[in-house]
Amino acid sequence: MAATTGSATLLSKQLKNLQEDRSLSNISAGLINDNIYEWEVMLMIGDDCKFYGGGFFKAKLTFPTEYPLAPPKMKFITPIWHPNIYTDGNVCISILHPPEEDKYGYERVEERWLPIHTPTSILLSVMSMLSSPNDESPANVEAARQWRDDPAAFKRQVRKCVRDSAENCWD
Amino acid sequence: MSSSAPASRRNSAISNKSTSTTTPDKPTPTHLDLRTLRYVSPPDDNLCCPICHSPFLDPIQTRCRHTFCSDCIAEALKNSETCPIDRKPITDEGLSPAPILIANMVNDLVVYCPNAENGCTETVPRHLVEGHVRETCGWVQVECGVGGCKEMVRRNETSMECLHRLVKCEFCLEEVRRMDLDIHYDTCAGISTDCPHCLTDYKRSDWKSHVQSCPEASIPCSSSVYGCPTILPRREMARHESTCSFVHLTPVFRRHESQISELALENRMLRRRLDLLYPRATQPESNTNSEEPQGPSVLDEQTYHILSEQEHLRTDLDRLSESMVALEMKHTMHFINENMRVKEEMVAMRTAINGVRMQMHWLLNMRAQAPFQPMMPMMGMGVMQQQAQVVAQGGTTTQGGETVQRRHSEHQNVKL
Numbered sequence: 001m002a003a004t005t006g007s008a009t010l011l012s013k014q015l016k017n018l019q020e021d022r023s024l025s026n027i028s029a030g031l032i033n034d035n036i037y038e039w040e041v042m043l044m045i046g047d048d049c050k051f052y053g054g055g056f057f058k059a060k061l062t063f064p065t066e067y068p069l070a071p072p073k074m075k076f077i078t079p080i081w082h083p084n085i086y087t088d089g090n091v092c093i094s095i096l097h098p099p100e101e102d103k104y105g106y107e108r109v110e111e112r113w114l115p116i117h118t119p120t121s122i123l124l125s126v127m128s129m130l131s132s133p134n135d136e137s138p139a140n141v142e143a144a145r146q147w148r149d150d151p152a153a154f155k156r157q158v159r160k161c162v163r164d165s166a167e168n169c170w171d
Numbered sequence: 172m173s174s175s176a177p178a179s180r181r182n183s184a185i186s187n188k189s190t191s192t193t194t195p196d197k198p199t200p201t202h203l204d205l206r207t208l209r210y211v212s213p214p215d216d217n218l219c220c221p222i223c224h225s226p227f228l229d230p231i232q233t234r235c236r237h238t239f240c241s242d243c244i245a246e247a248l249k250n251s252e253t254c255p256i257d258r259k260p261i262t263d264e265g266l267s268p269a270p271i272l273i274a275n276m277v278n279d280l281v282v283y284c285p286n287a288e289n290g291c292t293e294t295v296p297r298h299l300v301e302g303h304v305r306e307t308c309g310w311v312q313v314e315c316g317v318g319g320c321k322e323m324v325r326r327n328e329t330s331m332e333c334l335h336r337l338v339k340c341e342f343c344l345e346e347v348r349r350m351d352l353d354i355h356y357d358t359c360a361g362i363s364t365d366c367p368h369c370l371t372d373y374k375r376s377d378w379k380s381h382v383q384s385c386p387e388a389s390i391p392c393s394s395s396v397y398g399c400p401t402i403l404p405r406r407e408m409a410r411h412e413s414t415c416s417f418v419h420l421t422p423v424f425r426r427h428e429s430q431i432s433e434l435a436l437e438n439r440m441l442r443r444r445l446d447l448l449y450p451r452a453t454q455p456e457s458n459t460n461s462e463e464p465q466g467p468s469v470l471d472e473q474t475y476h477i478l479s480e481q482e483h484l485r486t487d488l489d490r491l492s493e494s495m496v497a498l499e500m501k502h503t504m505h506f507i508n509e510n511m512r513v514k515e516e517m518v519a520m521r522t523a524i525n526g527v528r529m530q531m532h533w534l535l536n537m538r539a540q541a542p543f544q545p546m547m548p549m550m551g552m553g554v555m556q557q558q559a560q561v562v563a564q565g566g567t568t569t570q571g572g573e574t575v576q577r578r579h580s581e582h583q584n585v586k587l
Contacts, residue, residue, distance in 0.1 A: 099251050115247050115255045116221040
């Protein structure tokens with residue numbers, strides 16, 4: 001019980017920080033159904049980001065009640081084509097994996113989740129992951145292969161989802 | 172084992188500070204979650220735990236000299252026995268109380284009273300907040316205590332008389348609790364109020380019935396449902412209604428209304444029957460497309476019958492057109508064959524006629540010119556043609572002279 005209220009207090013504080021931080025104006029965040037454990041975030045990608053610049057990507061962050069001891073899950077709602085994002089939108093990034101989980105041996109323990117991570121640090125990591133995909137442990141194998149072998153086709157596909165995301169972002 | 176060791180250290184660390192500080196572990200009647208406190212000024216980030224992002228509660232230092240709340244680091248170590256910042260391995264033995272300076276700094280941060288939402292305006296240093304809530308905050312519920320009363324009451328109201336005593340309402344003579352008296356006055360039926368229309372005093376209990384008949388109260392015309400916009404005090408309404416054209420037309424409106432509702436009912440009935448007789452155009456499609464095992468209704472059977480009939484007809488048509496094509500082919504072949512035979516025969520006849528014509532010419536020439544020799548070239552040509560004819564007809568080739576003679580002999584048998 002104490003852990004639950006503690007994580008809720010922490011999350012509401014972090015949400016407030018995220019919403020008020022002027023330097024993070026390209027991220028907007030809100031709650032889904034007033035549930036402090038479910039956030040909806042909109043990532044507005046700047047033009048300096050390779051391929052994905054100009055995209056408006058909506059994603060959902062789901063926090064466990066053990067937060068910040070356990071990592072949240074992140075899932076893109078907007079369709080996005082990226083080597084490290086599953087086709088259903090789930091994000092595969094090492095800092096969102098709990099340290100004990102070592103299924104594939106691709107990631108070093110140093111890159112895993114730490115309780116000192118915040119939603120802000122997660123979102124910044126994801127945004128940097130967009131511009132520099134990691135093809136060692138691809139979540140979307142097809143996209144990773146295309147990114148490596150046929151960058152022109154990869155760029156076309158990404159630009160298409162960027163255009164679609166900008167069109168559909170306010171639906 | 173992970174939480175007991177830090178807890179003991181924490182107690183010793185806190186005891187250095189001041190006697191009024193209580194540990195969160197110690198059960199107190201007004202237990203307070205110190206994490207929910209609101210700080211008067213935003214706390215310095217350096218005084219905040221990296222895990223809970225709040226000012227340290229019972230700060231603990233690791234061997235790698237990072238500082239956390241004791242509860243936070245204990246929980247984190249349950250998951251992974253490494254420092255949450257640099258991942259250096261640590262165990263409970265590696266934990267020690269943080270420097271007293273840090274503990275003092277976080278304990279001196281000024282917070283709002285947890286009852287601020289209820290109205291308490293006090294701000295106190297954090298280490299005093301529990302004492303404030305326990306001893307002095309006027310917005311905490313405590314026992315009434317007056318005359319042995321066990322009911323709960325706000326502390327700043329305890330100095331007055333017992334609020335749970337029953338008192339008699341001076342207007343309706345009902346007995347209510349002292350603390351509920353103000354609320355009771357708002358609804359007390361015994362208190363008189365002014366009628367807003369005629370400004371006469373009425374008891375609240377009588378007021379409702381009075382409003383129904385108050386001559387000054389404004390009411391709408393009785394034909395307002397049919398469109399009369401007039402709103403007048405009740406006493407003038409009778410005069411208005413005697414002249415209002417809407418009121419005069421009311422019977423007509425009523426009759427129309429009832430007629431319309433009858434027609435609507437009838438229309439509904441008819442539509443239902445129509446639907447039964449002519450199923451909607453979409454119905455058969457949905458039935459054939461989604462072949463769901465629904466209960467076979469009459470409509471479905473009819474549709475099915477029609478559809479199967481159509482299917483039969485279509486297959487019949489296909490079969491017929493197929494056989495027609497075959498027949499046409501056969502016919503054409505037959506025709507071509509017949510035609511060829513006739514053509515060949517015609518060619519044969521034509522050649523025969525030609526032969527005969529040549530012979531006739533020859534004979535005519537013979538008759539016209541008695542001497543035999545001059546006719547020889549002519550005859551030779553005729554023989555050559557005759558020979559070609561013979562070859563075409565599969566006859567045997569013979570010597571020119573013999574042919575001539577044979578033709579001579581034949582000549583008598585041929586009828587022209």
